[in-house]
Structure formats: C-alpha cells, structure tokens
Amino acid sequence: MSGATIEVLYFAQVAEHMGTRRETQALDGPVPASQWLAGLVARCPALAPAERLKLAVNQQHVDHEATIRPGDEVAVFEPVTGG
Amino acid sequence: MVVVQTADFDPAELYAALQARASGQAGATVSFIGTVRDYAPGETTRSLFLDHYPGMCEREIQALCDTAAQRWRILDAMVVHRVGELALGDRIVFVGVASAHRGDAFRACEYIIDALKTRAPFWKRETLDSGRAFWVRQHEADAAKTAQWDTRKPGHEETKP
16 A cells, blocks of 8 residues: 555644645555554644544544544644534 | 525525425424524624534534434525624524424424534634634533423424334
C-alpha cells in the first residue's frame, strides 16, 4: 500500500489552528483513529485535548475507536453548533 | 427536501411548497425558524458566520428527516439551513413538517431541530459589536436534549412501530 493517502478536512476553529482546510496525508495501512488523532495533536498542540475533537470518516460521524484506512476522507472538528 | 444555501429564504414560500408536496393530506403543518440572536451575555452581537461541511450536512439532515419519518406519521419534512455571513435578526434555519395529525408534526419538527443542533456539521463564529470574535461552544443542554430523544422520553413516543 506504499503511496496510499487519506484526504483530511479541517473545519471552523480546527481549520484556524491548522492553518488550512484540507490536506493529503500519506497512510500506508489501517490506523486506530485515537492514534492518528494523537499524532495530529502532537503536530498542532493548540488542538488539545484530543478527547474534545470530533471525527467523521467518509462523511459519517465516528468515535475515537474507529479505524482510519488508506483512501478515507477524514474530517476533524469541534462539537457542532448549527441550527 | 434538504437545502443548504447562503441566500435568505421566504417562510411563506417554503410553507406553500410543503403543502404542495403533501398533496392535500396535511391536516397539520408545524414549522420552526431559527434566527440570529444575541448569544454573548452583556455584549451585543454584530454578526454570525456559519462554517459547514458540504455534503455531510445534507446527508446528516436527510438522515434525521428519514428517522423522523420512521418514528412518526409524517407526510413530508423540509429543512433549509443558511451558511456564510449573517446579521443579527437574520433567519438561519427553517424546519417544516407536514402530517395528518398535529402531535406527530410537533414531535417530528422538534426532534429534527434538536438532533440537527448536535449532529449536522455547522459551526457558528460570532462577532460582537466590540469587534471581538469567537467560535460558539456547543451547549450541554442541546446535547442533553438530543440524548432525550434517543432514550424515548415519555410524551415523545413513536406513533409508528
């Protein structure tokens, strides 16, 4: 699976902290979402604590127990405030 | 019908469209309209910016409408949600439900707006008159209200198996 990637989307305050709304990341194989998220927070400490962050994989809400796989679209955001 | 748009909407037009889609079967139509208000205590809100996740927003809201149609006897549900820059007093969201019976229409409408607030990927950024801006935090009360629907509290029981 060398060369495999995921598309990562950031929204609202998370996008501000990351300085971008979208990036492509290399991902060679399945990874637990919690582990992937810990890596993201290590890269951008302003996002901490990781427990507060919400994830969607392929436009579906998932919890931190989910698995992220090459080819996935992963979104990272804070609790939603629409309506 | 689910629409996410920057433009304002006309509640009368949406009501008429809902009636037309219900083909004369709607004995009851319930609608909810959310507007931009002062959120911060003690300071006046100047404007609101709504960020969103295109695609997932429409998918999540449609799923909520489908769930409502499974739990209650409704003919149609319609949601229009605005994004982008909004001023104090502007309309944000319209939820309309048509049903033969008012009880089902009220419950389905309340369920959709409650669940939308905790599941649909929108985020509000508020700018105060002073120029200070911040991302709005999700209210714990909103999350608790949605959770109540999941535990099927008395008085909100389904009318469909």
